[in-house]
Each structure stands twice: as structure tokens, then as C-alpha cells.
Amino acid sequence: MELNETLKKQLDHRTIRAFKEQILSQEQLVTLLEVARHTSTSMFMQGFSVMHITDPKKRAAIRNISTQPYVGANGDLFIFMVDLYRNYQIRKQTGHDAGRVHTTDIFLQAYEDTVLLAVQNVLNAAESMGLGGVILGSINNDPAKLVEVLDLPKLTYPVLGLQVGVPDQAPQLKPRLPLEFIAFGNDYPKDFKASDLKDYDEVVQTYYDLRDANRRIDSFTNQVIGPKLSVASKKRDEQVKVLKAQGLCLDFN
Amino acid sequence: MELNETLKKQLDHRTIRAFKEQILSQEQLVTLLEVARHTSTSMFMQGFSVMHITDPKKRAAIRNISTQPYVGANGDLFIFMVDLYRNYQIRKQTGHDAGRVHTTDIFLQAYEDTVLLAVQNVLNAAESMGLGGVILGSINNDPAKLVEVLDLPKLTYPVLGLQVGVPDQAPQLKPRLPLEFIAFGNDYPKDFKASDLKDYDEVVQTYYDLRDANRRIDSFTNQVIGPKLSVASKKRDEQVKVLKAQGLCLDFN
Numbered sequence: 001m002e003l004n005e006t007l008k009k010q011l012d013h014r015t016i017r018a019f020k021e022q023i024l025s026q027e028q029l030v031t032l033l034e035v036a037r038h039t040s041t042s043m044f045m046q047g048f049s050v051m052h053i054t055d056p057k058k059r060a061a062i063r064n065i066s067t068q069p070y071v072g073a074n075g076d077l078f079i080f081m082v083d084l085y086r087n088y089q090i091r092k093q094t095g096h097d098a099g100r101v102h103t104t105d106i107f108l109q110a111y112e113d114t115v116l117l118a119v120q121n122v123l124n125a126a127e128s129m130g131l132g133g134v135i136l137g138s139i140n141n142d143p144a145k146l147v148e149v150l151d152l153p154k155l156t157y158p159v160l161g162l163q164v165g166v167p168d169q170a171p172q173l174k175p176r177l178p179l180e181f182i183a184f185g186n187d188y189p190k191d192f193k194a195s196d197l198k199d200y201d202e203v204v205q206t207y208y209d210l211r212d213a214n215r216r217i218d219s220f221t222n223q224v225i226g227p228k229l230s231v232a233s234k235k236r237d238e239q240v241k242v243l244k245a246q247g248l249c250l251d252f253n
Numbered sequence: 254m255e256l257n258e259t260l261k262k263q264l265d266h267r268t269i270r271a272f273k274e275q276i277l278s279q280e281q282l283v284t285l286l287e288v289a290r291h292t293s294t295s296m297f298m299q300g301f302s303v304m305h306i307t308d309p310k311k312r313a314a315i316r317n318i319s320t321q322p323y324v325g326a327n328g329d330l331f332i333f334m335v336d337l338y339r340n341y342q343i344r345k346q347t348g349h350d351a352g353r354v355h356t357t358d359i360f361l362q363a364y365e366d367t368v369l370l371a372v373q374n375v376l377n378a379a380e381s382m383g384l385g386g387v388i389l390g391s392i393n394n395d396p397a398k399l400v401e402v403l404d405l406p407k408l409t410y411p412v413l414g415l416q417v418g419v420p421d422q423a424p425q426l427k428p429r430l431p432l433e434f435i436a437f438g439n440d441y442p443k444d445f446k447a448s449d450l451k452d453y454d455e456v457v458q459t460y461y462d463l464r465d466a467n468r469r470i471d472s473f474t475n476q477v478i479g480p481k482l483s484v485a486s487k488k489r490d491e492q493v494k495v496l497k498a499q500g501l502c503l504d505f506n
Contacts, residue, residue, distance in 0.1 A: 001278070001280045001281065001284065003284075004258065004381050004382070005257065005258055005259060005381075006258060006259040006262070006377060006378065006381035007284060007288065007378055007381055007382070009259070010288045010291060010374055010377070010378055011287060011288060011291050012291075013291050013292070013293070015293065025254075027254045028254065030432070031254065031256075031260060033432055033436045034264060034432065035260065035263045035264060036435075036436070037429045037430070037432055037435060037436070038263060038264050038265075038266050038429060039266070039373065040266070040268065040373075040376070040388050041429075042388075042390045043390075043476075043481045044427070044473070044476060044481075045476075045477070045481065045482070046429060046430050046435065046473075048435065049435045049436065049437060049441075050435065050436050050437070051436075051437045051438065051439070051441065052436065052437070052438055052439075053438075053439055054438065054439060055439040058439055083435075085443075085445070086434065086445055087477045087482060089445050089447055090447040090450070090474055090477045090478065091477060091478050091482065093446070093447035093448070094447055094474065094478055096478045096483075097483075099478075099482035099483040100482050100483060100484075101482060103490060104490070104492060104493050105489045105490055105492060106482065108492065109390060111364075111365070112364070112365075112368075112369045112390070112412060112413060113388065113390060115365075116365045116369035116370060116373070117369055117370075117372065117373040117376075117388070118373075119370065119373075120292065120293075120369070120370040120371075120372075120373035120374050120377075121263055121373050121377065123293070123370075124259060124263070124373075124374065124377050125259065125260055125263055128257050128258075128259035128260055129257070129260070135293050135295075135366065135370070137295045137296075137362060137365070137366060150441060151440065151441060152441050153441065153443050156441065159365060160365060174297070176290045176291060176294075176299060177290070177299050179283070179286055179287065179290060181339065182289075182290060182299065182301065182302045182303065182336075183286045183289070183290070183302065183303050183304075183305065184302060184303070184304045184305070185304065185305055185306075185307065186304070186305075186306055186307060186308040186311055187404065188302075188304065188403060188404060188405050188406065188409065190338075190406050192338070192339055192342050193342075193346070194342055194343040194346035194347055195346070197343070220297070220299075221343055221347065223296075223297060223298075224298070224340045224343045224344060225343065225344050225347050225349045225352075228296045228297075228298065229298070229340060229344065229352035229353050229354060229359065230349075230350075230352040230353060231353075236358045237356060237357070237358055237504060239357060239358060239361065240357050240504060240505050240506075249505075251490060251493060252493050252502075252505050252506075253493075253505075253506050
């Protein structure tokens with residue numbers, strides 16, 4: 001089977017964090033937003049929105065929250081958010097009650113079926129156009145602050161940022177877990193043995209070794225047992241509180 | 254700007270629910286799984302797995318849960334799941350504690366950065382290969398039952414199904430909310446007016462009207478104010494309980 005251009009890009013995906021000093025053309029911008037708009041949506045509820053943040057002050061505030069210097073530097077910055085405000089307003093303004101907009105079920109549907117699928121769809125689109133991008137989970141290092149910076153109404157919640165632009169770096173492809181560890185048939189393999197990762201750990205160590213002499217040389221196992229899964233950026237655990245303050249997942253207790 | 258093949262497919266996305274009686278070749282299957290494997294992942298934690306369900310009994314059980322006759326009929330069926338079991342085992346088997354695997358923060362990272370992005374990436378890949386697909390949120394109509402059917406360990410949680418195959422239908426493109434309602438600049442428009450959807454409502458009504466004489470003719474506004482956001486499939490709200498039973502989101506209260 002010959003790989004088409006879409007597959008080639010997908011299998012060759014690497015995160016780009018350094019962009020040239022050049023913004024998207026209006027045509028590119030609209031195309032990316034159109035792709036977001038055409039992403040699958042659960043029950044046709046279309047429960048998401050995307051903000052394109054160009055205001056230098058807001059970009060700086062988001063950079064401070066994420067604590068990553070490349071956030072809001074070169075490139076175009078988007079914030080993808082759960083948006084049940086719009087549908088709530090439709091219900092309210094036509095004389096209906098809130099229905100189930102405050103439930104975790106409806107939140108998760110908006111979360112997964114539009115926000116996240118749309119992010120990947122837009123990233124694929126950007127990469128197909130020769131651009132690069134980075135998905136920003138770090139925008140939620142201080143979720144209360146982010147809601148304040150973006151001045152968001154209740155029933156919205158920013159989930160991920162996406163920064164795209166013209167790549168100004170050419171990173172190596174990062175070696176992922178071999179398929180046998182992540183893709184299964186009818187039975188989930190509960191007898192997973194951490195020691196089976198030995199070969200993969202060596203591949204990952206070599207990757208870091210070659211990539212940057214200044215970075216720690218770290219196997220996958222060492223990353224899993226290290227601070228990434230042990231130490232919280234303190235305010236990240238406030239996501240739960242902020243979700244509820246936004247009127248979402250009120251049944252989660 | 255000329256649209257490349259990736260963009261054309263994305264802007265032309267439509268859900269396919271009817272497939273020919275033909276399964277993926279081994280090469281196609283592996284390519285799709287490889288694309289999932291190459292999707293962006295938060296903190297490199299790779300906290301997801303995918304199951305390829307071929308067992309007719311399990312397919313029937315999943316169809317019963319989803320209550321949709323096309324689920325597990327023709328086409329290949331995948332279940333994408335949050336999988337923190339593997340990383341927990343790595344920590345445990347190397348003498349470490351569970352760290353933050355039980356937190357909502359880590360759950361949401363696994364949820365968004367791999368499970369959902371991977372689903373869209375695989376769907377795009379399938380569509381680029383001339384296949385069609387449907388994302389299945391309905392697998393969680395009875396989450397406790399689904400965990401039982403798939404015999405999943407704690408710290409895993411099935412999020413979405415994806416069924417792909419050779420299309421046996423050619424549905425119309427479904428009209429989405431115009432960009433002005435979902436894509437914003439620096440400021441979120443809190444002054445949204447439901448009455449501004451009048452034109453769009455008419456477009457949606459026409460779409461249903463043309464699509465199938467047997468389907469209700471329904472505007473977007475009518476769908477938002479109707480049972481989709483008011484009436485729960487009872488067990489869907491058990492997602493919260495099942496997540497906790499799986500040892501996930503234990504800090505959510």
C-alpha cells in the first residue's frame with residue numbers, strides 16, 4: 001500500500017515549538033477554522049468554540065499561565081473551548097430550562113466530540129499546509145486565571161491551546177511505544193510487564209541523547225516513575241473547582 | 254490557495270454508518286494503528302490504548318449497549334480508551350507509588366491528549382484511504398456494562414468507539430453553524446442572540462427535508478431545545494460512578 005500525503009504527514013508528526021516571524025494569511029486562517037467547523041460533533045450539538053488570540057497582552061498572560069516561553073511568541077494562537085453557553089442561551093432565550101447542560105455527560109460530549117477532535121483536525125490541516133504546531137495543555141496550569149484573562153461566561157471552559165506557524169526548527173521524530181503495548185485485539189492484556197519495555201527504553205534514551213546534549217537522558221520508564229506523574233503544578237488540580245464554578249459537571253461528586 | 258487532498262477530505266467530512274461487507278486489510282489495519290500511535294501525547298505519557306474488536310459476541314454486546322444497529326455490523330470496530338493501568342504498573346513494578354494517576358488532571362490529560370486526538374487522527378487517515386467512519390459516543394450508554402464486556406482493569410476507561418470501513422452510502426454534507434457563531438477573536442461574544450440563528454435554522458431544516466422523508470424535519474434550535482439536552486439515557490450519568498470505580502478522578506468531589 002502506498003502512503004498518501006495525509007498518511008505521510010501523520011506518520012511523520014512532530015511537535016513544532018519554534019516558528020518564524022510570520023502569521024497566517026487570512027485564507028489560511030479561515031481554512032483552519034473551517035476545518036474545525038467541519039469536525040465530527042456528538043448529537044449535532046456543536047458545543048465548542050475557538051478563540052484566535054492576537055492581543056499581545058492576552059498572549060503574554062497566557063504565556064505566563066503556561067510558563068512556556070514559546071507560547072504566544074511567533075505563530076498564531078488558538079484556544080479551543082467547551083461552549084455550552086451558546087446552547088444554554090438558545091434554550092433560555094426560547095423560554096426553555098437549562099436541560100442537562102450542567103451534567104458531566106453533556107460536558108464530556110462537548111469536550112470530546114468537538115473540542116479535542118477539532119484540535120487534531122486543525123493540526124492535521126496545518127501540517128498538510130506545510131505549517132507546524134504544538135498542542136498546549138499548559139494553558140490550564142492556572143485555569144481560574146485563564147477564564148479571567150479570556151473573560152469567559154459560565155458554561156464555557158478552555159481545554160487546549162494550539163499554536164501553529166511556519167516551522168523554524170526540524171526536530172527528530174520521537175519514538176513512541178511499540179504497537180504491541182498500546183493496540184490490542186478482543187482482550188485487554190492485564191499481564192503487562194514493565195520489564196518488557198527494556199528495548200523501548202533504550203530507544204528513547206538514544207533519542208534524547210542525540211537530540212540535545214543539554215536535555216536529561218531519560219528512558220520512558222524513568223519518565224513514568226519520575227515527577228511527571230508524582231508532582232503537580234499546584235493549580236492544575238483546581239481544574240475540578242473551576243469546572244464547577246463555570247457551572248459544568250455539577251453532578252460530579 | 255489551492256486545497257490539498259487532506260484539506261479537501263476534512264472539509265468534505267461526513268459520517269458514514271453503512272459499510273460494505275469487507276474488512277480492513279492487515280496493511281490498512283496496521284497503518285491506522287500506527288497513525289494512532291503517532292498522535293500528540295501530553296508529557297509523553299502515552300496514556301491510551303486501542304482495542305480492535307473482532308469477536309462477534311463482544312461486537313453484539315457493544316451493539317446492545319449503544320442501541321444502534323450499525324455498531325458492530327459491517328466494518329472494523331475499535332475502542333479507544335484512557336489507559337493509566339500501564340503507567341501505574343510501570344511505577345508499581347519498579348517499586349514506586351501510584352503518584353498522581355488517580356487525579357482528574359492526569360485523567361483529563363490522557364483523555365484529551367491521546368484518546369481523542371488519536372480518534373480524529375485515525376478517522377482522517379481512514380478517510381484519506383477512501384474509507385469512511387463513524388465515531389461512537391454511544392458505547393457509553395452503559396459504561397459499567399462496557400467495562401465488564403471488555404473485561405478492563407482499573408485505571409482504564411473506554412471513551413469512544415470508532416467504526417471504519419468501505420462506505421456503502423453517500424450522505425449529504427451536514428450544514429454546520431456558520432463560523433461567526435463558533436470562532437472568535439480576542440473577546441468572547443457574551444451578547445449571543447438565539448434569534449440570529451434564523452437563517453441557519455432554515456438551512457438545517459432544508460438539509461433534513463432533502464435527506465430523508467422519514468426523518469423529522471428539525472432546525473438546529475429545535476434540536477437544542479429538544480430532548481437531546483433534556484432527556485438522559487439513564488445510564489449515561491453513571492459515567493461519573495464508573496470512572497471512580499475504575500480508580501480515576503478520585504479527587505473530583
